[in-house]
Amino acid sequence: MRYQQVARGSERFLVAETDSTYYDLTAAKPELEAFRDLARSAAVADETIDDLARGALDDAPEIDAETVRNGRQIPVTPEEVWAAGVTYEISEQARQAESDTPDMYVDVYDAERPEVFFKATPSRTVGPGEDIGVRADSNWNVPEPELGIVLYRGDAIGYTVGNDVSSRDIEGENPLYLPQAKVYDRCCSLGPCVVSTDDIDDPHELAMSMSITRDGEEVYTGETSTNELVRTCEELADYYTRHNAVPELAVLLTGTSIVPSDDFDLTEGDVVSIDIEGIGTLTNGVRTV
Template structure:
């Protein structure tokens, strides 16, 4: 779709953002750019121009295919997930006083219907974790909880693929075991914040080959989204397009008896109420 028509009605950075055409530029363009794009879509649906909104043979990319930064992730943010992990590892860490943060590199991003990669010579314990991902819309540092939601552009689905054995091999720290290529399916799109009245009341689940593995609700987060944004932004600027994965409910493979990990050819489908489904196939390389 030609966005120059909408850009003509804007000025300064908003016009440039819409003309640039990428999701990151749209987010940076703020409310004016988003309103202009909505106008273009409305015109297309009304038949006011000939460009199709989505070509019939198009395939979706990840909504932010190449983030400027690593994806920010939150560990241990659902009580039942903490409990199942404690049982599986025969430990009792419990709930932490502050959120646990780690990151996944941009090279881990996978589009909808793309391949989750597993590396049998490196890991024999590749796992899944469905998560609600928050997309930051406006920059901020030391953001108060009271205004944290004002910095949210929207929400999408993220699957935090994890090589559990690699994670343990490297002292239990998160980055290496969660940073493989193909370990961060993202999508299918971003629902803007106004379309999700309460992100803390969404059903969230995951199926492997049609079998329900995870089935929870974002209401069960230990640290809510304002707390996560406020804590993460302490002394560190969050910028438009930054991605924050908010943790996963119980039902992960390593905590099952016996453990059940992903294998070549599996289909993994994540679903979050109000957003949609994110489907990916597993490929061993």
């Protein structure tokens, strides 16, 4: 089942999609106003989020697709977004190319312990249709399309699409600048929905693509599959939760394997669209921050 948070005027409600039909879960169960409420209620009832949602469908009115499309908000508001790096071979090669200390990325790619780092707070994270940001003090900014694992108290309950926007020149200048290259205003986007773990047979076999348009013209397109991941989602989540008091709701991005050429720089006014099989397409404009 797919879940979206939708706004209509001053109303905010949680929508479940099944068999291409949209249902207003909040109208059926007012306590289910946001995805967090669904996750929390399912945990209390010791059920999956899909099982809990199905129990409300009979009383949930249908909503037309246009209302959902026009009112779509960020589908989940995590207290923290974390990310994993150097989990695909092409990412390892790109990080080597940008860095004055390339060997360290080879070591991480081959090491037992993955790179897992803090990415964003809610105030730095945007949803579908909102602008992601590129730093004004960076000359080399790129989007990074990634599969996101939605975690409730450290356990995977769903997947979403994420964009780990990054300043490659800042990180390449010195690896210690990674937080500045990764964490800033509008540095992350999530959407367009959360798909339950029950609806994704294997997160390591999903087609992924990205396109970027500028002034109405496509300036970049690329595609890959999550089967290129050298780590499993379970392994990455395990390292994220180790010796770490994780929040109630978090998203862990799993790394990128679509990397534009070294002469590409994301520019204000660009439009980035990321599609992951079984989840959907996340589209964002770009602004300078």
